[in-house]
Amino acid sequence: MIEIRRREVAQQFECVPSQINYVLETRFTPHHGYYVESRRGGGGYIRITRAMVRRSVGTFREIVEEIGSRIDGERAGRLMDQLEEAGVIGGTRGALIRGALRQETAGIDPPLDEVIRAKLLRVMLMIALHDQRRG
């Protein structure tokens, strides 16, 4: 996790500050395994957090792509099957995730349920796969 000053970085790369936003938007997305926060005003900053240790970035990225912007319960279940079989996710956590997906999307009408399911699955896997020991 690092914090940068947009202005400073822009100076280092000899580009305009908004260029930094472009790079962040295209190269440091959740899709790529990064999350970005920022604050304006004096003393502002941009904080970039890598969701995955380098080795699992590829895995996470593939998972995110597989999930997409929406996912139905059946596909989510199969994805979890695969992850558990591959040993990426343990059985206990797998059960937690499945349970949470079911509970949190219960009673939500299509097509919204699939969008929310995708979000939930994505963030849960991100936290689960994030290796805390290096944080």
Add this chain to the structure above:
Amino acid sequence: MIEIRRREVAQQFECVPSQINYVLETRFTPHHGYYVESRRGGGGYIRITRAMVRRSVGTFREIVEEIGSRIDGERAGRLMDQLEEAGVIGGTRGALIRGALRQETAGIDPPLDEVIRAKLLRVMLMIALHDQRRG
């Protein structure tokens, strides 16, 4: 509970006294769990009292209750502040969760955004706290 002298603190931070008011107004509000009194005149002071006993780590159940069925970005941020301060969640994970909350709720109109934010926060904390317990 502490008492400060506005002038002195301003000198320590090498800023103008009114700056102290700004910080108190933005960071030590009842919302943040603080209560501020002051007295003018000779021998005046500013007394800052932590109104809420720092939530003692809080079980997951209490956290879930705190979140409720919907939560706005500000309250979510303060809850994360508390969890980080209490050492329940580390800085990197905290940043990840904050980033994920922001990204995944971006562009979702009220009042749905708050409902989704609650779901996301709930499941991420669930995974994070569960993971932590196992060391």
Add this chain to the structure above:
DNA sequence: CAGCAAAAGGTCAGACAAGGTCAAAGTGTT
């Protein structure tokens, strides 16, 4: 006691200091 001076802290508008947005222009590829 009345009155004034000094010693706090309070307010608020405006300057300043970040970062954000977006459309247009530039560049490279098919």
Add this chain to the structure above:
DNA sequence: AACACTTTGACCTTGTCTGACCTTTTGCTG
């Protein structure tokens, strides 16, 4: 030419800092 990607700059929003001016409290002095 058409398309995708990158770069730029004008303009916007948010958060912080400052200083002039105000109010309250205490102390001193006649």
